[in-house]
Amino acid sequence: AKENGRDQFHFYTAALHERLDQRLKIEKHLRKALERNEFELFFQAIVDTRTDRIVGMESLIRWNSPDLGRVPPNQFIPIAEETNLILDIGEWVLWEACRWNKTWQKQGLPPVTVTVNLSSRQFYDHKLKETIVRILEISGLTKDSLEIEITESMTMDVGRAISTLKELKQLGLQIAMDDFGTGYSSLAYLKEFPIDKLKIDQSFVKGIETNPINASIVNTIISMARNMRMKVIAEGVETEEAQRILKEYDCHYMQGYYFSRPLCGEEAAQLMSIRNID
């Protein structure tokens, strides 16, 4: 047993070293990624349940590193957050999202809202509001062309978050609470945060067809949101059946592989021209 324990110890430290090593590699290459133009913004359609039209596009960042290959955002965003690189990356995402939305408008596509994931770190950026105003102005977009998605985080300074969000609300931006239902105190936040939309987390939406508990959670969130005059986006809609159930529940918006995977800007334009123009 003793031998065994030692082996396991070696195994764990080796695994830990490997993880640390990978982390350091990511961090090192991440520092250069912006100036080397290695990021690309992808977009995933958000569909209005009643009209079946695309009303929004969520921006999802992609990193194609020549050294590390494609690194998924779940791997590098947390590192970007710890190192404050997220401030520059987040600003790039805002510029790029607005640039694409303007491009689509110029192509004559029906107007959509582009949605940007904001890291809670960006709440500490005292220039955030100013930056967004400038980006909208220079991009030539109105305030209803941009929306913000936030996730609650344990390390967040709630007071700071609320005051930043209120500033963004005053600007006229809509704010959605992402991954709703998975956090530690979602309901408490709802009381204080100026939230317009709830995005029901994928883990509840997936299996809505087969899992009655998921179905009742989703249905309950939709009724609660309606009572609070908020709108609901269901994410992770992968099947026709899930979509049918969400229609029955009168969920406002849907998003997921059933409608579209995240696409590059050109492909997103194509999708909109197929779906949104009769």
Ligand code: C2E
């Ligand atoms: P999220 O904001 O919750 O984004 C939804 C994720 O689910 C995306 O993964 C999307 O590709 C994936 N997804 C969408 N529909 C389906 C579906 O039907 N089935 C399944 N299985 N997955 C689906 P992605 O693009 O890998 O992003 C992961 C996370 O990384 C995002 O989660 C978000 O938290 C973060 N992220 C992505 N882009 C940005 C960004 O520009 N800024 C910040 N701060 N975070 C970002």
Ligand code: CA
């Ligand atoms: Ca999101």
Ligand code: CA
């Ligand atoms: Ca989400």
Ligand code: CA
């Ligand atoms: Ca997430």
